[in-house]
Amino acid sequence: MPIGGGRPARKEAILAESDTPAEPTRRDFLLHAAGAFGVVGVAAAAWPFVDQMNPDASTRALASVEVDISGVQPGQAVTVMWRGKPVVIRNRTEKEIEEGKAVKLEDLKDPLSRNANGGPEDDASDANRAAAGKENILVMTKVCTHLGCIPLDESGEFGGWFCPCHGSQYDTAGRIRKGPAPENLPIPPYAFISDTKIRIG
Amino acid sequence: MSGHSTYVPRTAIGKWFEARLPIVRLLHDTAVSYPTPRNLNALWTFGGILAMMLVVQIVTGIVLAMHYAAESHVAFRSVEGIMRDVNWGWLIRYLHANGASMFFIAVYVHIFRGLYYGSYKAPREILWILGVIIYLLMMAAAFMGYVLPWGQMSFWGATVITNFFTALPIVGQPIQTLLIGGFSVDNATLNRFYSLHYLLPFLIAGVVVLHIWALHVVGQNNPLGIDVKNDKDTVPFTPFATSKDAMWMVLFLIFYAWFVFYQPNFLGHPDNYIEANPLATPAHIVPEWYFLPFYAILRAIDFNLGPIDSKLGGVLAMFGAIAVLAFLPWLDTSKVRSGRFRPIFKVAFWLFGLNALFLGFLGSVKTDDIIMGMQAVVWAKLSTLYYFLYFLVILPLLGYIEKPRPLPVSINDAILAKSAH
Amino acid sequence: MTAKMIRWAAVAFAAGIALTSSIAAAQETAVVYPLITPTRHEWSFAGIFGQYDKAQLQRGYQVYKEVCSACHSMKLVKFRNLSDEGGPGFSEDAVKVLASTYSIQDGPNDAGDMFERPRLPSDPFPSPFANDNAARAANGGALPPDMSLLAKARAVHRGFPWFVFDMFWPYQEQGPDYIASLITGYQDPPEGVTVPEGTYYNPHFINGISLRMPPPIDNDVVQYSDGTPQTKEQYAEDVSAFLMWAAEPHLNARKELGLKVMLFLIVFAGILYFVKRQVWRGVAH
Numbered sequence: 001m002p003i004g005g006g007r008p009a010r011k012e013a014i015l016a017e018s019d020t021p022a023e024p025t026r027r028d029f030l031l032h033a034a035g036a037f038g039v040v041g042v043a044a045a046a047w048p049f050v051d052q053m054n055p056d057a058s059t060r061a062l063a064s065v066e067v068d069i070s071g072v073q074p075g076q077a078v079t080v081m082w083r084g085k086p087v088v089i090r091n092r093t094e095k096e097i098e099e100g101k102a103v104k105l106e107d108l109k110d111p112l113s114r115n116a117n118g119g120p121e122d123d124a125s126d127a128n129r130a131a132a133g134k135e136n137i138l139v140m141t142k143v144c145t146h147l148g149c150i151p152l153d154e155s156g157e158f159g160g161w162f163c164p165c166h167g168s169q170y171d172t173a174g175r176i177r178k179g180p181a182p183e184n185l186p187i188p189p190y191a192f193i194s195d196t197k198i199r200i201g
Numbered sequence: 202m203s204g205h206s207t208y209v210p211r212t213a214i215g216k217w218f219e220a221r222l223p224i225v226r227l228l229h230d231t232a233v234s235y236p237t238p239r240n241l242n243a244l245w246t247f248g249g250i251l252a253m254m255l256v257v258q259i260v261t262g263i264v265l266a267m268h269y270a271a272e273s274h275v276a277f278r279s280v281e282g283i284m285r286d287v288n289w290g291w292l293i294r295y296l297h298a299n300g301a302s303m304f305f306i307a308v309y310v311h312i313f314r315g316l317y318y319g320s321y322k323a324p325r326e327i328l329w330i331l332g333v334i335i336y337l338l339m340m341a342a343a344f345m346g347y348v349l350p351w352g353q354m355s356f357w358g359a360t361v362i363t364n365f366f367t368a369l370p371i372v373g374q375p376i377q378t379l380l381i382g383g384f385s386v387d388n389a390t391l392n393r394f395y396s397l398h399y400l401l402p403f404l405i406a407g408v409v410v411l412h413i414w415a416l417h418v419v420g421q422n423n424p425l426g427i428d429v430k431n432d433k434d435t436v437p438f439t440p441f442a443t444s445k446d447a448m449w450m451v452l453f454l455i456f457y458a459w460f461v462f463y464q465p466n467f468l469g470h471p472d473n474y475i476e477a478n479p480l481a482t483p484a485h486i487v488p489e490w491y492f493l494p495f496y497a498i499l500r501a502i503d504f505n506l507g508p509i510d511s512k513l514g515g516v517l518a519m520f521g522a523i524a525v526l527a528f529l530p531w532l533d534t535s536k537v538r539s540g541r542f543r544p545i546f547k548v549a550f551w552l553f554g555l556n557a558l559f560l561g562f563l564g565s566v567k568t569d570d571i572i573m574g575m576q577a578v579v580w581a582k583l584s585t586l587y588y589f590l591y592f593l594v595i596l597p598l599l600g601y602i603e604k605p606r607p608l609p610v611s612i613n614d615a616i617l618a619k620s621a622h
Numbered sequence: 623m624t625a626k627m628i629r630w631a632a633v634a635f636a637a638g639i640a641l642t643s644s645i646a647a648a649q650e651t652a653v654v655y656p657l658i659t660p661t662r663h664e665w666s667f668a669g670i671f672g673q674y675d676k677a678q679l680q681r682g683y684q685v686y687k688e689v690c691s692a693c694h695s696m697k698l699v700k701f702r703n704l705s706d707e708g709g710p711g712f713s714e715d716a717v718k719v720l721a722s723t724y725s726i727q728d729g730p731n732d733a734g735d736m737f738e739r740p741r742l743p744s745d746p747f748p749s750p751f752a753n754d755n756a757a758r759a760a761n762g763g764a765l766p767p768d769m770s771l772l773a774k775a776r777a778v779h780r781g782f783p784w785f786v787f788d789m790f791w792p793y794q795e796q797g798p799d800y801i802a803s804l805i806t807g808y809q810d811p812p813e814g815v816t817v818p819e820g821t822y823y824n825p826h827f828i829n830g831i832s833l834r835m836p837p838p839i840d841n842d843v844v845q846y847s848d849g850t851p852q853t854k855e856q857y858a859e860d861v862s863a864f865l866m867w868a869a870e871p872h873l874n875a876r877k878e879l880g881l882k883v884m885l886f887l888i889v890f891a892g893i894l895y896f897v898k899r900q901v902w903r904g905v906a907h
Contacts, residue, residue: 026900027900030893030896030897030900031897033893034447034890034893034894034897037886037889037890037893038447038890041886041887041890044886048288048289048292048293049260049264049289049293051288051289052264052267052268052287052288052289052290052293053267054288056268056282056286056287056288056290057285057286057287057288057702057706058282058286058700058744059286061700061702061743061744062744239905239906239907240907241907278698281698281770281771284872285698285703285871285872291872291875291876292876292879295876436905436907440901441901441902441905444894444897444898444901444902445898445902447894447897447898448891448894448895448897448898451887451890451891451894452891454887455884455887455888455891458880458883458884458887459884461880462876462877462879462880462881462883462884463670463792463794463877463880464788464789464792464794465794465876466774466777466794467785467788467789467792467794471774471775471776471777471796471797472775474771474774474775474869475767475771475775484655484829562782565782566782616906616907617906619906620906
């Protein structure tokens, strides 16, 4: 609302005609108060129009999925959808685990574990990447940290994942080793409900 | 836009802009220095209120479109998803649904203000006709919007209204089939209505720009209906009109908020909370309140008029009731604009207003209801008759037989005379 | 000028009121359903400050679950809604357990078969019939309406001129008033009135003199655990309140926000009034 905008000369002339002079202090206070109310009102009214774009209640209600992994043999993986993204649960072979453990931390491009279940400063050791107490299980969001493509399983120079879009290479613990991607594949929050059941989210 | 522009860019960047795109000058001349008659009353703030409501409807509508699905099997559910699951969805939908009613309340005040103070007379004919076009577009937009929730009233309203076209001889049926994209109202109808419902508000906004342009060319009318003579008759738009507009806008928002927060379903119809069912017509179909007077006129014509059967007659009468507004500048023959100086006109005008309300009431009841000893449909015929008499007989004749009261010399004189008392 | 306008407006308003009330007084109509207008009840959620009563919603859900849900679906309400803010206020864990007592078809699994699994909080209430035709077939040809929006879809219009007053003294509880009146409104048809075969006389019914639904509930049918009287009237009120919540789950938030918005706008309008007065000070108009 353009309150107190321009003050053309004609208005002063009209005001000069009247016997009661304007009271600048009171008038300014009122204009400022009205302006403040206008700004606060518009800002408060804007919030619902922004917040409506956030996930709605039905989407939020689906924020966790349960996966039965009893049938996933070593060397196999199962991919499920969680929050619209593929999450891979891999039962790693002995060889893959060995390879993952053999990598020195200083060779890693991204030294952080990127594990939502651990601390934000945890290093990207194989143990910090695998499931707690189950070093053969690796749960990751299979979305390349470069620009969001889906990496291919069991491929690339490091025997892990290879992103066909721009050639990012991940090792057997899902850590970025080569290519344009900046970070290790993220690990979503999850927990074992039983020995063979995982709840993601 | 009219007269000499007083805008002078003060900053360097302002001057740079001014030489390339003088949009600041345009805004300044339109909303700041524009001279407005000093004697405008509160009824003149409804133009600003309408502009505000158009913005509210467009903004809430764009947001609703982000969550709505125009498919006949999911439309109803998607609206309920908005009401239940979308963050603030209930608020935004209630703002939009009640906003439509508020838009019409404001537009009716605006129209009746124009009717009383003769705002349609020369040189404001184009301004007035642009207003009639906006009104028509609003009605189309409101009707199509009401179809989108795909409730019982949506479906049957769409069926009844598109059936208007079948009243036309020979071409009627093919036109109706073309409009609804099938042999009955269905998914194709819903989809095209959605598309058009999204389009029309922007057409309205375009015509509103023309409406304001025309207004700034000829200047505002005023309660005295006499022309502005010189600078003494006017004040600059800002801060005088803006401060008044702002206050009345917020007062209108209070009225609007009352419905949104405490009476959100008062102006709607319960049957629209039942999903559309092509097998069962609701017991009593009524349009939204803002269409009721025209609905009464439609139903009043239940007799054949020579070659015109009652169905076509009703549809013609209804459209005629709106079309006649466009010819008003030439139907009213009086030289005096403001009703304030026209003793006989005043009476006819207030009768017209009451008659319009009464038509609205008649549109809401069943045609065979008995009202004050007569069937509603008989009353509707009398009311319809007066509606057309007002425009086609009373206004043309009054210019010749009525003796208006003397007009003041200028707006300034009238104000000085009043404050001298 | 303003005084004159106000006078005109007052005259017009008075004329309008006089005209409309005389119309209303003289208005006679043919048979209008319902024969008896719904009884006004006291609702905790009525009025400007009204809010749902959690305990009542919980009891209402119990009545719905144990009685109504045998025939009436509630497809738009999800189990998770039972723990939503402004609702019956069940705990999330209780809702999980409650939902899992019902099953739902899901699938296909890896073998391509559909399978049954327990419901999750994100699943809707189960429907008693597979589809509308099955529901009709089991109920003598009448479809028990879905109850998700019933409380908003069954508002009985109070007609002219009452709606004018309802505009300013808000009355938005027509739906629950109607439902509660209907449930308790069954009676023997008056002498000389016969109802169609297989229907039950109820002067509160919105669409005729009788309906296919038999009297749905009687005293002591549902066991309340909180000591609330187990009468038919109490059941009717509780389930009506529950249905209002099901139809309008954000009513609490709406009325709370409304109060803030109203106060804000009223103060804002007051400030703008003084701004306007200052601006126009000394300018005759």
